[in-house]
Amino acid sequence: MFGKSNNVDQLKPLLEKNFKGSKDATFQNLDNGNYQLKMIYINSVIDTSKIHDMFVKPFFEVEKKEQYTKYLQSLGDYKEYKNERETIKDILHGSVVFLIDQTVHLIGLNHQENNSVLDANVETTIMGPQKGLSENINVNLNLIRHRYHVPSLTVENNYLVGDKSNIEVVLLYDSEQVDTKVLKKVKEQLNKVDRSIVQSAGELHRALTSRKRRLFPTLMVTERPDRIAYNLSLGKVIVMMEGTPFVLITPAVFYDFMTSMEDFYQPYFVGKFLVLLRYIGLLISLFLPSFYVGIISYNPEILRIQLAFSIASSRIPVPFPSYLEVIFMLIMMEMLVEASIRLPKTIGPTATTVGGLILGQATTEAGLVSNIMIIIVASVAISNFIIPINEMSFSMRVVKYFLLLFTTLFGLIGLVISTIGLIFYLVNLESHGYPYLKLFFSESKRPSKVS
Amino acid sequence: MLANVVALVPRIMIDARNNGAILSIFIGALLSSLFFYFYMNILLKFPKKTHAEIVKEYIPKWIAVLYIMIISLIFFISSWLILVVFIDITKRFVNPDLSPFVIGIIFLSVICFGALLKSEKTLYALEIILLFCIPFIGAIFLKSTINQHISWDAIKIVFRHGFELPKLETIGATTYSFLGFYYYSIYNKVIDLKKKKIPILLVFIVAAVGIVNLLTSLLVPIGYHGFDGIEEYVYPWFSTADAIRMELGFIERVLFIFLLLYVGVSIISATISSHVGIETIRYILPQTKWRNVSIFPIFIMIVFSLFTTISYFFISQEQVFELAKIYFTFLLPMGVISIVVLVWADRRKKHG
Numbered sequence: 001m002f003g004k005s006n007n008v009d010q011l012k013p014l015l016e017k018n019f020k021g022s023k024d025a026t027f028q029n030l031d032n033g034n035y036q037l038k039m040i041y042i043n044s045v046i047d048t049s050k051i052h053d054m055f056v057k058p059f060f061e062v063e064k065k066e067q068y069t070k071y072l073q074s075l076g077d078y079k080e081y082k083n084e085r086e087t088i089k090d091i092l093h094g095s096v097v098f099l100i101d102q103t104v105h106l107i108g109l110n111h112q113e114n115n116s117v118l119d120a121n122v123e124t125t126i127m128g129p130q131k132g133l134s135e136n137i138n139v140n141l142n143l144i145r146h147r148y149h150v151p152s153l154t155v156e157n158n159y160l161v162g163d164k165s166n167i168e169v170v171l172l173y174d175s176e177q178v179d180t181k182v183l184k185k186v187k188e189q190l191n192k193v194d195r196s197i198v199q200s201a202g203e204l205h206r207a208l209t210s211r212k213r214r215l216f217p218t219l220m221v222t223e224r225p226d227r228i229a230y231n232l233s234l235g236k237v238i239v240m241m242e243g244t245p246f247v248l249i250t251p252a253v254f255y256d257f258m259t260s261m262e263d264f265y266q267p268y269f270v271g272k273f274l275v276l277l278r279y280i281g282l283l284i285s286l287f288l289p290s291f292y293v294g295i296i297s298y299n300p301e302i303l304r305i306q307l308a309f310s311i312a313s314s315r316i317p318v319p320f321p322s323y324l325e326v327i328f329m330l331i332m333m334e335m336l337v338e339a340s341i342r343l344p345k346t347i348g349p350t351a352t353t354v355g356g357l358i359l360g361q362a363t364t365e366a367g368l369v370s371n372i373m374i375i376i377v378a379s380v381a382i383s384n385f386i387i388p389i390n391e392m393s394f395s396m397r398v399v400k401y402f403l404l405l406f407t408t409l410f411g412l413i414g415l416v417i418s419t420i421g422l423i424f425y426l427v428n429l430e431s432h433g434y435p436y437l438k439l440f441f442s443e444s445k446r447p448s449k450v451s
Numbered sequence: 452m453l454a455n456v457v458a459l460v461p462r463i464m465i466d467a468r469n470n471g472a473i474l475s476i477f478i479g480a481l482l483s484s485l486f487f488y489f490y491m492n493i494l495l496k497f498p499k500k501t502h503a504e505i506v507k508e509y510i511p512k513w514i515a516v517l518y519i520m521i522i523s524l525i526f527f528i529s530s531w532l533i534l535v536v537f538i539d540i541t542k543r544f545v546n547p548d549l550s551p552f553v554i555g556i557i558f559l560s561v562i563c564f565g566a567l568l569k570s571e572k573t574l575y576a577l578e579i580i581l582l583f584c585i586p587f588i589g590a591i592f593l594k595s596t597i598n599q600h601i602s603w604d605a606i607k608i609v610f611r612h613g614f615e616l617p618k619l620e621t622i623g624a625t626t627y628s629f630l631g632f633y634y635y636s637i638y639n640k641v642i643d644l645k646k647k648k649i650p651i652l653l654v655f656i657v658a659a660v661g662i663v664n665l666l667t668s669l670l671v672p673i674g675y676h677g678f679d680g681i682e683e684y685v686y687p688w689f690s691t692a693d694a695i696r697m698e699l700g701f702i703e704r705v706l707f708i709f710l711l712l713y714v715g716v717s718i719i720s721a722t723i724s725s726h727v728g729i730e731t732i733r734y735i736l737p738q739t740k741w742r743n744v745s746i747f748p749i750f751i752m753i754v755f756s757l758f759t760t761i762s763y764f765f766i767s768q769e770q771v772f773e774l775a776k777i778y779f780t781f782l783l784p785m786g787v788i789s790i791v792v793l794v795w796a797d798r799r800k801k802h803g
Contacts, residue, residue, distance in 0.1 A: 417557050
């Protein structure tokens with residue numbers, strides 16, 4: 001019930017040593033004639049406007065010390081004192097420490113500035129919900145709870161990730177649906193995370209996978225509360241992190257990255273058509289550049305004769321072999337993409353105009369690349385962005401170059417071989433025990449379907 | 452399996468075209484269905500166990516070791532035949548400039564990677580690749596049969612000679628294309644059919660699909676090139692595919708689609724063969740591990756790769772065909788032997 005009395009003497013000098021130096025740490029002494037108390041907090045992480053109403057005003061109204069202690073204990077965010085280290089952590093995460101005589105009391109009064117709900121602008125839909133998550137974990141929990149009204153929805157929040165960042169991580173799952181094996185694995189890995197700073201969901205993703213160097217995302221990163229709710233109902237585990245509007249969903253398999261929430265909001269056949277479109281886009285963005293190289297440099301006889309001639313005639317002024325042409329244009333395209341992501345929003349359109357229109361036009365006129373190459377690069381770029389989850393689309397951007405390398409070296413056979421190699425690689429991946437890429441064959445239990 | 456339908460099997464069948472080819476298809480299908488039925492039913496009595504595990508457990512040791520070695524060798528030879536043929540095909544039809552050594556190396560690097568995966572993962576890969584390839588291959592087969600230039604008279608001649616007494620090697624070749632179910636010896640461990648017996652209907656479906664497949668692979672090339680003309684070609688199916696045009700497609704020559712698809716199919720089937728070979732032989736090898744990875748499977752794959760790439764230079768295609776004939780003939784008694792061994796194991800299991 002009451003805080004342990006013998007600890008105040010140890011705690012007080014420790015807190016003073018740790019926080020006296022910083023400007024936003026407040027050590028406040030209150031005295032109403034009957035008794036005194038000491039309040040310690042960091043005013044930049046707590047809601048200072050409430051301090052006066054919640055603590056100072058009652059202090060001068062309540063005459064007895066015991067009564068005031070009871071009042072503190074009756075507050076919603078009251079925490080019992082555990083030890084010095086926990087107390088320091090709590091102060092850093094926005095608690096107020098009360099020292100009344102020989103007792104210690106902690107009250108959480110966490111306040112974060114960034115709690116506005118953001119528009120979903122990475123995974124947009126036309127007809128679905130328009131808002132994403134916020135950067136505040138409590139707001140996010142609120143958003144999800146409002147979409148998933150089930151008593152078995154469990155929130156576990158005893159994880160702090162990163163030695164220095166000490167970011168709060170919350171696990172969220174439906175305890176009736178969840179696969180306990182996955183849950184156990186995620187917990188183990190959360191406890192093993194050994195990074196000093198973890199700030200984004202992607203970084204946490206890296207820390208959570210056993211394979212350190214990977215090419216494909218094996219956990220899904222999303223900002224959409226509707227996707228989260230949907231995945232909760234499928235028994236997946238959600239890993240939420242303080243300070244980022246993105247959460248991780250595990251296990252996630254290849255197909256999950258190819259679905260958009262939009263598919264569910266459209267009529268059945270329209271949804272299926274959209275999915276089909278995405279796979280076609282994926283194939284185009286992966287294979288078209290390498291196919292071009294394979295055809296031009298190794299087997300031009302594959303194409304029908306008219307097409308072969310028209311490609312050849314458009315390549316007449318081009319002085320390079322086809323692979324240089326392709327690499328040159330692809331690199332330019334990647335630069336454009338990167339530039340338009342990094343540029344301030346106001347300059348963005350300039351980059352696209354200069355890059356896309358002027359450069360594209362000029363390079364063909366100067367005879368550096370063929371017209372057909374421009375079409376190919378454009379269709380590769382467009383179809384690459386059809387993939388709804390950003391991480392996957394970035395991975396596919398990289399994979400394309402592996403295929404290109406093999407095709408450049410060995411022709412169309414290289415393309416076939418590297419495709420099979422890619423399939424083997426994807427099949428070999430696992431997402432917390434779930435096979436990453438597979439079709440129908442199931443061992444014993446069918447894993448949850450596409451999300 | 453599918454890969455063999457275009458390379459070795461039709462060549463051998465076409466050699467026997469005036470010597471009971473049709474009859475041999477039916478005999479082969481019948482034999483294979485029987486083998487299939489018995490083999491699967493006995494395997495299903497040992498749920499979650501591979502063929503090699505069963506043999507190791509219930510059969511006297513020296514026989515088991517010998518038997519496992521032979522079985523594993525059979526799978527490796529199957530893989531080797533596919534590879535040697537497809538390296539040659541790649542060199543002839545796709546990349547005449549590329550050294551067969553390089554082709555061999557890139558084929559085998561992928562196959563080694565694939566064969567060393569876990570059993571269920573090889574199945575996932577197989578599914579994906581087959582699902583991608585089969586519609587196209589089916590379409591090409593269909594297109595080839597409805598071509599108006601096909602000579603039905605030549606096909607009639609095959610039927611006229613079709614019911615003479617066939618040679619053993621021809622029957623072997625037909626059973627070879629039903630070989631797929633032997634792979635179940637490994638996949639019994641990961642696939643749970645949840646059945647005690649294999650349904651008869653499935654056996655009939657497999658037999659029917661196999662017969663249609665074999666008839667197509669035998670008759671279509673003869674229909675295109677004539678009863679005598681077909682003798683000129685080493686790979687009758689690829690020459691046939693080259694005779695087909697897609698006037699409205701943007702790839703005009705069917706050959707290339709066909710080739711690329713078949714290179715894919717052959718690689719995955721070589722992978723599966725090698726995988727089954729490895730998984731079979733690993734039970735009689737020491738389980739030495741280095742950094743948690745078993746060494747011997749990797750070692751075997753490396754030896755196999757070296758052997759395959761180098762052997763290409765020492766064996767002519769003529770010799771490969773001769774070897775294939777011997778191998779196919781050898782498969783028939785092996786089918787009987789493996790069923791007998793399994794029955795034996797089953798009896799020993801029952802009697803303690």
